[in-house]
Amino acid sequence: MSDDPPRVIRFPQSRVPGRSRSRPVKELGVTPLARQIDPTDRGLRGHWCSRCWGVWYGRAGEVECPVCGNRHG
Template identity: 50%
Template structure:
Protein backbone atom coordinates (compact mmCIF):
# COMPACT_ATOMS: atom_id res chain seq x y z
CA UNK A 1 0.00 0.00 0.00
CA UNK A 2 1.42 3.38 -0.96
CA UNK A 3 1.40 6.48 1.22
CA UNK A 4 -1.60 8.74 0.58
CA UNK A 5 -3.58 6.13 -1.41
CA UNK A 6 -6.60 5.36 0.75
CA UNK A 7 -8.43 3.34 -1.93
CA UNK A 8 -6.58 0.20 -0.84
CA UNK A 9 -7.30 0.72 2.87
CA UNK A 10 -9.47 -1.72 4.78
CA UNK A 11 -13.09 -0.54 4.13
CA UNK A 12 -14.29 -1.86 7.50
CA UNK A 13 -11.82 0.35 9.34
CA UNK A 14 -13.82 3.47 8.47
CA UNK A 15 -17.20 2.07 9.57
CA UNK A 16 -18.23 2.79 13.15
CA UNK A 17 -20.55 0.10 14.43
CA UNK A 18 -23.11 0.61 17.17
CA UNK A 19 -22.79 -1.97 19.95
CA UNK A 20 -26.60 -2.16 20.25
CA UNK A 21 -26.93 -3.54 16.71
CA UNK A 22 -25.71 -6.96 17.82
CA UNK A 23 -27.53 -7.28 21.11
CA UNK A 24 -30.97 -8.74 21.65
CA UNK A 25 -33.65 -6.67 23.38
CA UNK A 26 -34.54 -7.52 26.97
CA UNK A 27 -36.78 -10.57 27.13
CA UNK A 28 -36.08 -11.61 23.53
CA UNK A 29 -35.90 -15.26 24.56
CA UNK A 30 -39.44 -15.25 25.92
CA UNK A 31 -42.24 -16.39 23.60
CA UNK A 32 -44.58 -13.82 22.05
CA UNK A 33 -48.26 -14.14 22.94
CA UNK A 34 -51.18 -13.77 20.55
CA UNK A 35 -53.67 -11.36 22.13
CA UNK A 36 -56.46 -11.53 19.56
CA UNK A 37 -58.47 -8.85 17.78
CA UNK A 38 -59.27 -5.36 19.01
CA UNK A 39 -62.82 -4.31 19.87
CA UNK A 40 -63.42 -2.31 16.68
CA UNK A 41 -62.13 -5.14 14.47
CA UNK A 42 -64.53 -7.55 16.20
CA UNK A 43 -67.53 -5.21 15.84
CA UNK A 44 -66.88 -4.60 12.14
CA UNK A 45 -66.00 -8.23 11.44
CA UNK A 46 -62.65 -7.38 9.86
CA UNK A 47 -60.70 -10.46 8.71
CA UNK A 48 -57.42 -10.80 10.60
CA UNK A 49 -55.49 -10.64 7.32
CA UNK A 50 -56.74 -7.05 6.80
CA UNK A 51 -56.10 -5.86 10.36
CA UNK A 52 -53.02 -3.96 11.50
CA UNK A 53 -50.64 -5.64 13.94
CA UNK A 54 -49.79 -3.92 17.22
CA UNK A 55 -47.34 -4.72 20.03
CA UNK A 56 -48.36 -4.55 23.70
CA UNK A 57 -45.34 -4.11 25.98
CA UNK A 58 -47.32 -4.98 29.12
CA UNK A 59 -48.64 -8.29 27.78
CA UNK A 60 -45.54 -8.90 25.64
CA UNK A 61 -47.72 -9.95 22.75
CA UNK A 62 -49.23 -9.06 19.41
CA UNK A 63 -52.81 -8.08 18.73
CA UNK A 64 -54.60 -6.98 15.58
CA UNK A 65 -56.84 -3.96 15.19
CA UNK A 66 -58.72 -2.00 12.54
CA UNK A 67 -57.27 1.28 11.19
CA UNK A 68 -56.17 3.51 14.08
CA UNK A 69 -57.31 1.27 16.93
CA UNK A 70 -54.76 1.55 19.77
CA UNK A 71 -56.17 -0.19 22.86
CA UNK A 72 -54.82 -3.65 23.71
CA UNK A 73 -57.77 -6.08 23.97
CA UNK A 74 -56.14 -7.97 26.85
CA UNK A 75 -55.08 -5.22 29.28
CA UNK A 76 -56.29 -1.86 27.85
CA UNK A 77 -52.76 -0.50 27.37
CA UNK A 78 -52.67 2.38 24.86
CA UNK A 79 -48.91 3.05 24.81
CA UNK A 80 -47.46 0.18 22.77
Protein backbone atom coordinates in the same frame (compact mmCIF):
# COMPACT_ATOMS: atom_id res chain seq x y z
CA MET B 1 -22.74 20.61 5.35
CA SER B 2 -20.46 19.68 8.16
CA ASP B 3 -17.91 16.89 8.24
CA ASP B 4 -19.71 15.19 11.16
CA PRO B 5 -21.07 11.71 10.43
CA PRO B 6 -24.88 11.48 10.29
CA ARG B 7 -26.54 10.65 13.61
CA VAL B 8 -28.97 7.79 13.98
CA ILE B 9 -32.11 8.69 15.93
CA ARG B 10 -33.44 5.60 17.67
CA PHE B 11 -37.14 5.03 18.17
CA PRO B 12 -38.41 3.97 21.63
CA GLN B 13 -39.24 0.52 20.28
CA SER B 14 -35.54 -0.11 19.65
CA ARG B 15 -35.11 -0.39 23.44
CA VAL B 16 -37.50 -3.33 23.60
CA PRO B 17 -35.51 -6.57 23.75
CA GLY B 18 -36.34 -9.28 21.27
CA ARG B 19 -38.20 -12.44 22.12
CA SER B 20 -36.44 -15.36 23.71
CA ARG B 21 -37.21 -18.90 24.81
CA SER B 22 -37.67 -17.73 28.37
CA ARG B 23 -40.14 -15.01 27.36
CA PRO B 24 -41.86 -15.76 24.04
CA VAL B 25 -44.16 -13.31 22.28
CA LYS B 26 -47.86 -13.98 22.85
CA GLU B 27 -50.71 -13.51 20.40
CA LEU B 28 -53.30 -11.41 22.25
CA GLY B 29 -56.16 -11.72 19.80
CA VAL B 30 -58.42 -9.35 17.88
CA THR B 31 -60.25 -6.32 19.30
CA PRO B 32 -64.05 -6.44 19.63
CA LEU B 33 -64.43 -3.42 17.30
CA ALA B 34 -62.44 -5.12 14.56
CA ARG B 35 -64.66 -8.22 14.88
CA GLN B 36 -67.79 -6.06 14.56
CA ILE B 37 -66.52 -4.30 11.45
CA ASP B 38 -65.38 -7.44 9.64
CA PRO B 39 -65.70 -10.88 11.28
CA THR B 40 -63.40 -12.42 8.63
CA ASP B 41 -60.39 -10.56 10.13
CA ARG B 42 -59.28 -9.14 6.77
CA GLY B 43 -57.27 -5.92 6.76
CA LEU B 44 -56.14 -6.10 10.38
CA ARG B 45 -52.92 -4.53 11.60
CA GLY B 46 -50.67 -5.91 14.29
CA HIS B 47 -49.94 -3.74 17.33
CA TRP B 48 -47.33 -4.37 20.04
CA CYS B 49 -48.20 -4.32 23.75
CA SER B 50 -45.13 -4.04 25.97
CA ARG B 51 -47.09 -4.80 29.16
CA CYS B 52 -48.54 -8.07 27.88
CA TRP B 53 -45.42 -8.80 25.83
CA GLY B 54 -47.49 -9.69 22.81
CA VAL B 55 -49.13 -8.66 19.58
CA TRP B 56 -52.80 -7.78 19.23
CA TYR B 57 -54.73 -7.16 16.02
CA GLY B 58 -57.13 -4.36 15.20
CA ARG B 59 -58.02 -1.63 12.73
CA ALA B 60 -55.60 1.16 11.81
CA GLY B 61 -57.10 3.71 14.20
CA GLU B 62 -57.20 1.52 17.28
CA VAL B 63 -54.54 2.13 19.92
CA GLU B 64 -55.67 0.27 23.05
CA CYS B 65 -54.61 -3.26 23.90
CA PRO B 66 -57.75 -5.40 24.31
CA VAL B 67 -56.20 -7.35 27.20
CA CYS B 68 -54.74 -4.70 29.54
CA GLY B 69 -55.79 -1.34 28.05
CA ASN B 70 -52.20 -0.16 27.44
CA ARG B 71 -52.07 2.71 24.93
CA HIS B 72 -48.30 3.22 24.73
CA GLY B 73 -47.04 0.27 22.71
